[in-house]
Amino acid sequence: TNFFPKILMPYSSTVAGDHIINHFKKYKFNKFFISVNYKKELIKSYFSKNKNIKFIEEKKFLGTIGSLSLLDNERFKNIICTNCDTIINSNISKILENHIKLKNDITVVVAPKGFKIPYGHFKTGGKKKSITFVEKPVNTHLANVGFYIIKKDIIKLIPKNKRYDINDLFKNNFFKRKKVGIF
Numbered sequence: 144t145n146f147f148p149k150i151l152m153p154y155s156s157t158v159a160g161d162h163i164i165n166h167f168k169k170y171k172f173n174k175f176f177i178s179v180n181y182k183k184e185l186i187k188s189y190f191s192k193n194k195n196i197k198f199i200e201e202k203k204f205l206g207t208i209g210s211l212s213l214l215d216n217e218r219f220k221n222i223i224c225t226n227c228d229t230i231i232n233s234n235i236s237k238i239l240e241n242h243i244k245l246k247n248d249i250t251v252v253v254a255p256k257g258f259k260i261p262y263g264h265f266k267t268g269g270k271k272k273s274i275t276f277v278e279k280p281v282n283t284h285l286a287n288v289g290f291y292i293i294k295k296d297i298i299k300l301i302p303k304n305k306r307y308d309i310n311d312l313f314k315n316n317f318f319k320r321k322k323v324g325i326f
Contacts, residue, residue, distance in 0.1 A: 148182040150227035151189055159228055160190065170235040172223070178210035202304070207289070209307035211298050219295055226289030238326050242292040247324040249297060249312075252290035257281040285325060297321065 150160035157165075164175060173195050179186050180201040190196050199210045208224060221242065223235070231252065242250040259281045268274045291309065301307050317323070 148186055148227070150177070150186055151182075152228070154230065158189070159230065160186075162230060163225060163227070164193075164196075166231070167223075167235060172235065176214065176217075177227075178205070180204050204306060205304070206306040206308040206311070208291075208293075208301060208309050208312065209305060211293070212301040212303045212307070214298065221292050221294055222298070224291045224293055229289040231288065231290060233326075238290075239292060241326050242324065245324050246322060247292070248294050248321040250292040250324045250326050251309075252288050253285040253325045254288050255283050256286040257283045 147158075151158045154162050160177070167173075167175070175193075175196045176199050177186065177190060177196055178199040178201060180203070183198075183200065187198055190198075199213050201210050201213075205212075207226065211222065211224060214222070221239065223239065225231075233252070238250065238252060259279060261279060263276060263278045264280050266275045266277075287309075297312070300312065313323070
């Protein structure tokens with residue numbers, strides 16, 4: 144936005160960032176990193192009293208997961224990374240348990256999203272013969288909601304000081320080399 148960074152956008156009776164952090168606290172998570180670039184002084188000022196928050200300062204915009212490369216000195220096995228405008232109501236502990244149980248390198252949280260086609264749809268067989276007709280079908284896809292659990296080993300694959308988005312990680316046969324799961 145022009146006035147507030149997304150993390151400080153009003154949401155319910157607070158701001159998006161507080162809502163997200165409070166949801167994590169509900170599941171006993173208490174250590175947070177906030178990657179800052181756009182309007183960083185405003186964000187740091189707002190969250191400065193919370194001693195459980197450390198700021199990752201990007202000198203330039205590093206994309207959706209590029210700033211994770213700056214966490215190489217931190218101790219953790221897995222890190223939960225969420226966009227600052229991702230509001231979920233799921234049990235975060237269950238998502239993490241699922242990630243660990245399945246031994247995923249990355250777990251991507253998804254949500255089913257239906258897209259309605261405003262016209263009748265024919266499915267055809269050979270020689271353009273009609274097989275089925277569906278009036279205004281709804282196609283459902285699993286959409287990435289911007290919430291990930293990532294093993295520390297994967298963070299080594301993220302180049303330092305370079306813009307890097309989650310989709311960059313999934314290129315170059317990543318799925319064949321690493322275990323990616325969805326929740």
